[in-house]
Amino acid sequence: MKKTDATRLLGGTTAAAAQAMGITPQAYYQWPEDLPPRLQDRVVAAIARKLLPGALLGDPLPTNKEAA
Template sequence: MKKTYAIQLLGGTASKAARAIGRTPQAVIQWPDPLTERIQETVEFHFNRLPPSQKRKNKAKAEALLRGQE
């Protein structure tokens, strides 16, 4: 999983992603690209805990980001 995709899934910014997983924005910014398996599992776990409406919104933005990078 690409770092930008993961950040989009968790809210769109490093600050929002960090808040979603209980880390600092600096920690999120330092994630490798592509993500390690452990970080990817953390992202997926916390993404699945979001309310359904937020999941749909974040997933749509993340997918649009991927389409734009192809």
């Protein structure tokens, strides 16, 4: 996976991609253009967190207070 593809998938900008990954834009800038498997896995995980329901990913069900 290319870094440009990851950027597009994670929001289209470096800032959006970094935020989705939970890192700073400066850290994202340091990524190589050809992402190694460990970074590809992080990109896929960030997309999964964005698109899949939390319960499917192991998040606890919301309490009544959180649902309100």
